[in-house]
Amino acid sequence: MAMTAANDNNPPPIWPRIAASPALGWGVIGLIGLAMIAGAAFGQPFWLTMATRIAVFAMAALALSFVLGQGGLVSFGHAAYLGLGAYAVGIGGEHGLAEITLLLPLAALVGAAYAALTGLIVLRTRGVHFIMITLAFAQMAYFVFTSLSAYGGDDGLTLWARPTLFGFDVFKRDIVLGLGVVALLALLYGLLTRVVASPFGQTLQATRQNEARAEALGIDVFRARLVAYTLSGAVAALAGAFLAIATGFVAPAYMHWGRSGELIVMVVLGGTGQLGGALIGATVLMLLEEGLALVSEHWKLWLGLILIGLVLLRIGAIARLLRGGRHG
Amino acid sequence: MGEPILRLEALDKSFGALHVTRAVSLDIRPGEVHAIIGPNGAGKTTLINQITGQLTPDAGHVRFKGHDVTGQSVHERARLGLARTFQITSVMPAMTARDNVVLAIVSQSRQGFRLWPDAQLRAQGRAAADEALATVGLGRRAGVIAADLAHGERRALELAMALAQQPALLLLDEPMAGTGKGETERLTELLRGFKRRIPMLLVEHDMGAVFALADRVSVLVEGAIIATGSPAEVAASSAVKTAYLGEDITP
Ligand SMILES: Nc1ncnc2c1ncn2[C@@H]1O[C@H](COP(=O)(O)OP(=O)(O)OP(=O)(O)O)[C@@H](O)[C@H]1O
Ligand SMILES: [Mg+2]
Numbered sequence: 001m002a003m004t005a006a007n008d009n010n011p012p013p014i015w016p017r018i019a020a021s022p023a024l025g026w027g028v029i030g031l032i033g034l035a036m037i038a039g040a041a042f043g044q045p046f047w048l049t050m051a052t053r054i055a056v057f058a059m060a061a062l063a064l065s066f067v068l069g070q071g072g073l074v075s076f077g078h079a080a081y082l083g084l085g086a087y088a089v090g091i092g093g094e095h096g097l098a099e100i101t102l103l104l105p106l107a108a109l110v111g112a113a114y115a116a117l118t119g120l121i122v123l124r125t126r127g128v129h130f131i132m133i134t135l136a137f138a139q140m141a142y143f144v145f146t147s148l149s150a151y152g153g154d155d156g157l158t159l160w161a162r163p164t165l166f167g168f169d170v171f172k173r174d175i176v177l178g179l180g181v182v183a184l185l186a187l188l189y190g191l192l193t194r195v196v197a198s199p200f201g202q203t204l205q206a207t208r209q210n211e212a213r214a215e216a217l218g219i220d221v222f223r224a225r226l227v228a229y230t231l232s233g234a235v236a237a238l239a240g241a242f243l244a245i246a247t248g249f250v251a252p253a254y255m256h257w258g259r260s261g262e263l264i265v266m267v268v269l270g271g272t273g274q275l276g277g278a279l280i281g282a283t284v285l286m287l288l289e290e291g292l293a294l295v296s297e298h299w300k301l302w303l304g305l306i307l308i309g310l311v312l313l314r315i316g317a318i319a320r321l322l323r324g325g326r327h328g
Numbered sequence: 329m330g331e332p333i334l335r336l337e338a339l340d341k342s343f344g345a346l347h348v349t350r351a352v353s354l355d356i357r358p359g360e361v362h363a364i365i366g367p368n369g370a371g372k373t374t375l376i377n378q379i380t381g382q383l384t385p386d387a388g389h390v391r392f393k394g395h396d397v398t399g400q401s402v403h404e405r406a407r408l409g410l411a412r413t414f415q416i417t418s419v420m421p422a423m424t425a426r427d428n429v430v431l432a433i434v435s436q437s438r439q440g441f442r443l444w445p446d447a448q449l450r451a452q453g454r455a456a457a458d459e460a461l462a463t464v465g466l467g468r469r470a471g472v473i474a475a476d477l478a479h480g481e482r483r484a485l486e487l488a489m490a491l492a493q494q495p496a497l498l499l500l501d502e503p504m505a506g507t508g509k510g511e512t513e514r515l516t517e518l519l520r521g522f523k524r525r526i527p528m529l530l531v532e533h534d535m536g537a538v539f540a541l542a543d544r545v546s547v548l549v550e551g552a553i554i555a556t557g558s559p560a561e562v563a564a565s566s567a568v569k570t571a572y573l574g575e576d577i578t579p
Contacts, residue, residue, distance in 0.1 A: 199442045202430070202431055202440070205420075206420050209422050209423070210419065213419060215402040216380065217431060218403050218407040218436060218493070221403070
């Protein structure tokens with residue numbers, strides 16, 4: 001209710017506001033697409049695979065950034081939506097559903113439904129409670145799929161064929177799949193950027209900045225959060241659908257809490273103020289992981305140290321976010 | 329004078345052992361400015377919060393525009409036309425002054441859940457916002473982030489937001505607190521301009537402002553209303569003098 005205006009004045013001095021412009025988001029998407037084309041052109045399948053993975057996780061981070069950055073809702077369970085989208089494709093495939101124009105809406109629907117249902121509960125809590133209960137619901141989904149032996153249980157599920165597009169088997173070529181992911185990423189980024197600029201975007205930011213004032217203005221804060229959370233669940237599930245298609249495999253591990261944490265790191269790394277930050281954060285984190293794995297077998301240690309360093313630089317921003325103040 | 333716009337019926341509220349609202353009944357008539365005065369900790373803010381719905385009374389009813397709103401949420405009451413300012417200024421810190429007011433306008437017109445930008449709506453909102461800002465003297469500060477405004481400017485901004493809600497009733501919790509003398513006078517004049525058009529419940533320690541604005545004054549002491557009347561009547565009341573223990577409450 002009360003503002004701590006004086007403290008909200010100063011952006012963190014160390015970290016430049018690299019994500020301050022939507023153009024940067026478009027730049028990242030363009031680079032990912034270029035990397036794919038280059039990988040295909042120069043016969044470097046690894047570039048293509050890597051760029052496709054980056055695009056998938058950028059999409060998931062984008063979904064998280066929408067609720068976390070704009071709505072101030074620090075969800076520690078977004079990997080669940082990734083997993084749900086993946087299982088929508090996996091289980092759909094088991095039952096002969098192989099058309100992407102059906103699989104993607106199905107995945108989005110499943111993600112939206114789980115977000116809306118759990119949102120009815122988790123969105124009644126705030127702060128640390130919210131973090132814990134989103135984690136709990138993600139773990140619940142994780143254990144449900146672990147015990148779902150009809151669909152592979154712990155071991156997961158292999159997708160024997162890639163889906164078709166209007167009956168055509170276009171995605172059997174990796175470059176088409178990769179560019180398909182990039183195209184959807186671009187579409188979703190464009191859509192969500194518009195939503196952020198819409199009246200609803202302002203409403204959502206208002207619920208983050210000052211809940212009491214928002215309510216007093218007649219804003220149904222709970223409903224605004226539920227809409228945002230549901231939208232985010234749908235987008236994250238779309239990313240999950242492509243994760244399944246790209247890897248040809250679905251497993252409960254996709255829902256692991258570590259993955260949820262990774263998504264938060266991506267969003268915070270790139271800056272929460274603009275959606276484009278999530279795309280940058282996802283790209284940087286995934287390249288870091290991959291690069292460090294090449295140079296050292298203790299890469300997780302190095303990654304951890306680098307992340308701690310980076311996050312320390314960003315801690316002011318996180319604190320402001322939890323207080324509901326201005327972005328860093 | 330017609331049906332009261334707000335009627336409180338025997339409101340009662342305790343925080344644990346602390347009885348902060350004791351059988352408070354009070355009404356606000358159309359066009360009336362009703363001031364509530366009382367010492368620190370008397371329960372004035374708690375009373376406002378029960379009117380807005382931020383707090384639920386333990387007993388009693390809140391009737392607003394003829395509806396029993398006791399069980400309604402804050403945003404439902406706001407949509408019925410209940411606007412307020414907070415004792416501690418409360419705006420959207422990271423938005424510009426203009427965007428703060430646009431938010432109030434958009435929410436009031438129930439456009440706040442539109443998922444797509446609308447250039448025309450935006451232009452209309454901005455024009456209306458700039459007008460509201462000019463009214464409270466912030467015409468030149470529309471583009472400034474609220475957190476960067478001076479304290480008095482933020483108070484004015486909050487008032488502009490409340491006015492932009494086109495309220496059927498305006499609740500003001502110590503609007504003059506922490507503002508300088510000149511600013512208090514300006515604010516009093518501004519509010520006087522809305523007298524008769526917007527009924528107000530005014531909680532205020534500044535007796536000059538109370539006498540200049542109020543049609544009736546209620547005195548709240550330890551959660552109970554001990555007197556209601558015209559400013560002159562209340563100033564003359566011996567019960568009020570005793571409650572204030574020699575504090576001079578004439579302006
Ligand atoms: N949420 C709460 N929980 C417990 N006690 C509270 C709460 N809110 C207020 N109080 C107490 O209730 C009493 C009345 O508080 P209130 O803020 O309504 O007074 P007030 O008349 O507005 O005072 P002031 O003039 O200082 O603003 C005070 O003793 C306060 O400490
Ligand atoms: Mg008070």
